[in-house]
Amino acid sequence: MSLEVDGVKSAVEITSHVDLEVLADVYRRVHAADLHMVDHSDPSLEDRLRWTAEAPGFEAAIGYVDGQVAGTVMGCPLPPDTLWWRDLTDVTDPELAVEWEGRTFAVCEAFVLPEFRKHRLGVRMMSELLDSRSEERVSLAVTETNTRVWHALQRMRFQHVGDLVPFPGWRSHRMLVRALPLRSSR
Ligand SMILES: CC(C)(COP(=O)(O)OP(=O)(O)OC[C@H]1O[C@@H](n2cnc3c(N)ncnc32)[C@H](O)[C@@H]1OP(=O)(O)O)[C@@H](O)C(=O)NCCC(=O)NCCS
DSSP: OEEEETTEEEEEEEESOOOHHHHHHHHHHHTGGGTTSHHHHSSOHHHHHHHHHHSTTOEEEEEEETTEEEEEEEEEEOOTTOOTTTTOOSOOOTTTTOOOTTSEEEEEEEEEOGGGTTSSHHHHHHHHHHHTOOOSEEEEEEETTOHHHHHHHHHTTOEEEEEEOSSTTOOOEEEEEEESSTTSOO
């Protein structure tokens, strides 16, 4: 769907076919200042993007500005044997980490080029992607230091359900969950 905000024309496409080289290039521009960190380098960016794109049920929202990829929100459904919740701290609900088919869509990546931020592209990609899903809830992980995004997601009624370290050496991440559809008031 196309939209113009503050003179910037953007479009969002929902797809399961993505160009991983293009997305890796955009990711490197988004995280240019932090690429030396373990969070962005081990496992390699290429491996991470490929694992997500090859997961059963994978789907992405791709954001375009002037026909060029400006960002993405992408993820996949969690299978019953997922490692998504491994080593989660402070779990109060024993059912939280139990997965069944159709329960959870995990957002694995979300990024927009700095020059195209604040034009609602992130929110549009998120809502158009999740509108196309039939799962009961969405989950994503936010680095504990990423307080701006963490507060924005809380405003979108995501709940903090615990913390974990996704891969050895990474910073701790806050694990967030929200009921779907996004339009619901739960
Ligand atoms: C987070 C990000 C994708 C938002 O893109 P954007 O196009 O500027 O988003 P919008 O214009 O729709 O912004 C509306 C608000 O919702 C938040 N938001 C929008 N989409 C989001 C998404 N998919 N995930 C998390 N937060 C999001 C934004 O942070 C913003 O809050 P702010 O105004 O307090 O900064 C972008 O800032 C980015 O790429 N940041 C660096 C990477 C990152 O932190 N990714 C999030 C990992 S969970």
